[in-house]
Amino acid sequence: RHLRDEGRTMMLVxxxxxxxxxIADTITVFRDGNVVKTAPRTDWTKTSLVQAMIGxxxxxxxxxxxxxxxxxxPPLLAVRGTRLDGAISDVSFQVRxxxxxxxxxxxxxxxxxxxxxxxxxxxxxxxxxMIDGVAVPWPRNPRQALRLGIALVPExxxxxxxxLGRNAVDNVVMTRFGRVARWGVLNRTAMRExxxxxxxxxxxDVRRIGQPVRHLSGGNQQKVLLAKRVYEPPRVLMVDExxxxxxxxxxxxxxxxxxxxxxxxxxxxxxxxxxxxxVAMSDRVLVLSHGQTAARLDAAQDEVSVQxxxxxxxxxxxxxxASSL
Numbered sequence: 001r002h003l004r005d006e007g008r009t010m011m012l013v014x015x016x017x018x019x020x021x022x023i024a025d026t027i028t029v030f031r032d033g034n035v036v037k038t039a040p041r042t043d044w045t046k047t048s049l050v051q052a053m054i055g056x057x058x059x060x061x062x063x064x065x066x067x068x069x070x071x072x073x074p075p076l077l078a079v080r081g082t083r084l085d086g087a088i089s090d091v092s093f094q095v096r097x098x099x100x101x102x103x104x105x106x107x108x109x110x111x112x113x114x115x116x117x118x119x120x121x122x123x124x125x126x127x128x129x130m131i132d133g134v135a136v137p138w139p140r141n142p143r144q145a146l147r148l149g150i151a152l153v154p155e156x157x158x159x160x161x162x163x164l165g166r167n168a169v170d171n172v173v174m175t176r177f178g179r180v181a182r183w184g185v186l187n188r189t190a191m192r193e194x195x196x197x198x199x200x201x202x203x204x205d206v207r208r209i210g211q212p213v214r215h216l217s218g219g220n221q222q223k224v225l226l227a228k229r230v231y232e233p234p235r236v237l238m239v240d241e242x243x244x245x246x247x248x249x250x251x252x253x254x255x256x257x258x259x260x261x262x263x264x265x266x267x268x269x270x271x272x273x274x275x276x277x278x279v280a281m282s283d284r285v286l287v288l289s290h291g292q293t294a295a296r297l298d299a300a301q302d303e304v305s306v307q308x309x310x311x312x313x314x315x316x317x318x319x320x321x322a323s324s325l
Contacts, residue, residue: 017046017314031055050310074133076267077150077236079118082127087113088291092127095236095267095284100259102282103271104309110291111271112155115238119152120145131235149235153225153242155271161225164214168204168224169195171213175232198231199223203253219250226257237261238269243277255281275306287312 001023003010014020020027021041028038029052036052075094082091088110095101103111117125120139129136131148139145142152154160162171172195173180180190196206202223213221222242229237242258243251259281262268272278278285287295287309295312297304310316 017049020049021046029053046314046316047311050307050314050316053310075130076132077118078130078133080128080130082114082117082125084110084113084117084122084125084291088117088125091286091288091291091293093286093296095269097235097265097267098262099283100262100268100270100281102278102285103269103288104275104278104285105288105294105313107273108290109288109313111288112240113291114288115152115240115269115271118145119150119238121152146234151229151232151234151237153229153237153239155240155244157221157225162213162221165212167212168199168209168216168227171224172198172209172227172231175228179232194231195227198227201230202227202257217246217250219246219254222246222250222254226254230261233266236267236269238271240271241273242270243272243274251277275309278309279304279306285309289313289315 004023004025012020012024021044024041026038026040027044027049029036029049031053036055076097078094080092082088091110091114093101103114105111113122113125116122117127118129118139120141120143123140126138129138129148136148137144139148139150145151158164163174166174169191173191177186180187180194192209195209199209200206204220204223204227208216208220213224216224226239226242237258239258242254246254255277258268258270270278270281282304283299285295285297285299285304286293287297289312294315295309297308297312302308
């Protein structure tokens with residue numbers, strides 16, 4: 001405000017709608033690389049900004065596949081009071097076998113930090129964890145998490161998930177070399193057979209598995225990364241940005257295969273910046289905002305839509321909505 005009062009012109013880009021509405025004189029909304037609307041600040045509310053951001057093409061409750069039927073018994077994984085200084089404050093959730101839990105929120109809301117904490121990648125995090133209703137120690141490293149049956153497919157496949165100079169066979173079986181080795185010697189035939197079965201299940205042409213993964217397309221690299229978890233299946237599969245940087249055809253295929261993995265009995269947790277994908281895949285959605293729980297939505301009884309997730313993420317209340325009418 002002080003700079004503005006000095007006569008300086010400023011352009012502000014922010015996901016904080018309160019900040020935008022408080023500071024800006026004129027607001028422009030972009031969607032898909034195009035200007036949707038430019039108008040004075042007085043013409044906007046948080047609700048109208050969200051509606052302009054998502055457009056009219058999005059419909060409530062669009063799902064890729066039917067929601068999984070309710071499961072009996074205790075949750076496969078229950079997490080209580082997750083904390084990580086500067087990122088997460090007292091976040092709790094649970095997920096059952098055969099269920100897909102989506103985690104929605106804006107960039108910086110704590111989505112990835114939550115997955116990394118549960119996967120043992122944030123040793124300074126803490127909380128309480130139960131597997132099948134039994135308390136277990138909070139994982140302090142990925143090895144401990146894997147022993148509990150919890151695996152993470154990371155957001156950045158090229159630097160965190162794959163060894164780009166090795167082929168798909170090596171990348172898939174390295175999750176458990178013990179299955180294809182005897183007396184410390186790797187059996188290349190067993191490696192190829194195991195990797196072939198896993199990548200075939202993910203829809204990758206087995207004729208490509210001998211190539212270095214750096215030569216594969218983004219979609220096929222992601223299939224290799226997921227095939228690692230087919231080869232050595234966890235009980236809880238957490239996937240961060242599963243369709244980032246891949247073409248639209250591969251996106252839908254990967255989404256369907258993640259749904260199939262849940263149907264096979266895994267508990268699947270998905271983080272995606274593409275909220276349409278969260279809506280399409282999830283039985284329930286945990287919405288985060290500033291590292292805290294903003295809402296819990298259940299497809300069996302709540303409206304799970306892009307707008308309902310954004311309303312929770314931006315903390316739009318009934319009063320906000322009414323003021324825009």
